[in-house]
Amino acid sequence: xxxxxxxxxxxxxxxxxxxxxxxxxxxxxxxxxxxxxxxxxxxxxxxxxxxxxxxxxxxxxxxxxxxxxxxxxxxxxxxxxxxxxxxxxxxxxxxxxxxxxxxxxxxxxxxxxxxxxxxxxxxxxxxxxxxxxxxxxxxxxxxxxxxxxxxxxxxxxxxxxxxxxxxxxxxxxxxxxxxxxxxxxxxxxxxxxxxxxxxxxxxxxxxx
Amino acid sequence: xxxxxxxxxxxxxxxxxxxxxxxxxxxxxxxxxxxxxxxxxxxxxxxxxxxxxxxxxxxxxxxxxxxxxxxxxxxxxxxxxxxxxxxxxxxxxxxxxxxxxxxxxxxxxxxxxxxxxxxxxxxxxxxxxxxxxxxxxxxxxxxxxxxxxxxxxxxxxxxxxxxxxxxxxxxxxxxxxxxxxxxxxxxxxxxxxxxxxxxxxxxxxxxxxxxxxxxxxxxx
Numbered sequence: 001x002x003x004x005x006x007x008x009x010x011x012x013x014x015x016x017x018x019x020x021x022x023x024x025x026x027x028x029x030x031x032x033x034x035x036x037x038x039x040x041x042x043x044x045x046x047x048x049x050x051x052x053x054x055x056x057x058x059x060x061x062x063x064x065x066x067x068x069x070x071x072x073x074x075x076x077x078x079x080x081x082x083x084x085x086x087x088x089x090x091x092x093x094x095x096x097x098x099x100x101x102x103x104x105x106x107x108x109x110x111x112x113x114x115x116x117x118x119x120x121x122x123x124x125x126x127x128x129x130x131x132x133x134x135x136x137x138x139x140x141x142x143x144x145x146x147x148x149x150x151x152x153x154x155x156x157x158x159x160x161x162x163x164x165x166x167x168x169x170x171x172x173x174x175x176x177x178x179x180x181x182x183x184x185x186x187x188x189x190x191x192x193x194x195x196x197x198x199x200x201x202x203x204x205x206x207x208x
Numbered sequence: 209x210x211x212x213x214x215x216x217x218x219x220x221x222x223x224x225x226x227x228x229x230x231x232x233x234x235x236x237x238x239x240x241x242x243x244x245x246x247x248x249x250x251x252x253x254x255x256x257x258x259x260x261x262x263x264x265x266x267x268x269x270x271x272x273x274x275x276x277x278x279x280x281x282x283x284x285x286x287x288x289x290x291x292x293x294x295x296x297x298x299x300x301x302x303x304x305x306x307x308x309x310x311x312x313x314x315x316x317x318x319x320x321x322x323x324x325x326x327x328x329x330x331x332x333x334x335x336x337x338x339x340x341x342x343x344x345x346x347x348x349x350x351x352x353x354x355x356x357x358x359x360x361x362x363x364x365x366x367x368x369x370x371x372x373x374x375x376x377x378x379x380x381x382x383x384x385x386x387x388x389x390x391x392x393x394x395x396x397x398x399x400x401x402x403x404x405x406x407x408x409x410x411x412x413x414x415x416x417x418x419x420x421x422x423x424x425x426x427x428x
Contacts, residue, residue, distance in 0.1 A: 007411055011385075011392065028272040032286050036264065036293045043297045044255045 092190060169199070245309030253300040264293070267313055274314065274387040277371055278321045278380070288324055292317045307394070314388040315398045318380065325376075370420035378413035381406050 165175040172195055179188035245266065251259035271292065276285040295316050303312075371379060377399075384395045396406035 007414060010414055011407075011410075026269070026273045026276050028268055028289055029286065032289060033264075033268065036268075036290060037261065039290075039294060040252070040260045040264070040297050041257055043300070044252070044257060 092186070096187070166194075243305060243308045246305030249296075249300065249303050249309050249312075250305065253303050260297075263309070267310065270387045270389070271313060271317055274317055274383050275321065277368065277383050277387075279324070280368070280372060284324065288317070288320050291320050295320070307397075308390075310388055311390060311394045311398065314384060314390065318384070318398050366421055366424045370417050370424065373420055374413050374416055378409045378416070381409040382413035382417070385410055 163175075165171040172191070176188050176191045176195065179185075179191060245263060248259040248263045252263065272285065272289050275288045275292070276282065279285045279288060292313070296313065307315075371382075374382065380399060381395055384390060384398060385392075388395070390398070392407050392410070393403050395410075396403040399406060401409075
């Protein structure tokens with residue numbers, strides 16, 4: 001057999017040209033095996049964990065955002081009192097009343113305490129004190145013959161003559177109910193706001 | 209591990225010291241879909257540890273023998289062995305079976321060894337394995353058959369000594385042929401030479417080994 005044929009046999013792995021050690025002579029140490037397998041295992045562990053988190057990745061922020069939104073909404077609705085612009089409502093009602101009664105005489109301002117003697121919890125003369133300076137200024141201006149000083153709408157509203165129904169608590173509440181029955185919700189609300197402003201105990205009572 | 213970029217159809221490193229021929233990157237091959245090992249590697253890339261265990265058990269011994277006989281030092285071989293598998297692990301997610309997995313694995317091993325040689329630059333080709341190194345490579349003696357163990361040890365020693373006389377390029381081609389069970393074309397691709405060059409190196413290597421072993425058996 002020529003050398004070429006021998007080499008071809010060798011290449012085709014049909015015949016060994018010489019004796020060589022057993023193929024199982026050398027094996028990697030067990031410690032090396034352990035290290036390699038551990039490295040391989042640790043390499044895929046983070047990706048698997050990331051994959052698991054990625055599956056619910058959109059759900060968790062959404063749940064948190066929804067929770068925060070609901071919580072804030074509840075807190076705002078429960079804890080923060082709603083602001084009602086009583087003054088503007090009262091002013092509007094006062095203007096309408098003035099328009100309806102152009103020739104009405106300026107009735108002296110009656111203290112709520114005097115108008116509603118039955119209301120024991122009402123603050124004594126606070127509304128009267130509030131409207132007294134405006135009225136005094138108006139009187140003084142008339143006496144001097146000069147036009148009264150320009151008043152703010154709020155002061156003007158307070159200086160406006162009080163309607164007759166406001167003199168009595170029952171009449172006032174009846175008037176409010178009447179306005180509501182007529183569909184004048186804004187006027188009714190304004191009257192109620194003014195009523196509550198003058199009757200703090202009524203506004204603060206637990207059933208209101 | 210140095211900063212190296214890998215591709216399935218060849219590996220390259222940033223080193224410029226061309227002691228050994230490098231694989232070419234330009235050639236592209238179609239994906240190998242019938243290689244079971246490649247499928248296992250893809251499965252491991254998807255996170256299946258069992259696939260890696262199967263892959264590892266199939267190739268660990270051959271790869272280790274290749275590295276031990278290339279490095280001629282058990283400690284170095286252990287380090288290179290771990291480095292090769294580390295590269296396999298790192299590459300898993302971008303692995304594409306453009307060649308048989310065995311080709312890919314031995315390409316990594318080949319380049320790891322070349323990188324090692326470049327790092328140390330102190331091991332001349334053809335250095336004969338010293339007895340102390342050879343003893344480190346041997347498995348534990350078989351106490352039940354001391355005569356067989358001695359004969360096996362003697363054969364191993366002669367084989368390694370003959371192997372160590374080969375020039376690096378010839379030993380590289382020979383070990384790839386013996387341990388990786390790859391074809392000449394695949395070996396040529398791994399070593400970055402033409403198929404005829406690889407065949408010529410292998411022919412020289414086999415001839416020298418045969419002569420060296422014959423001389424050792426019959427010194428007269």
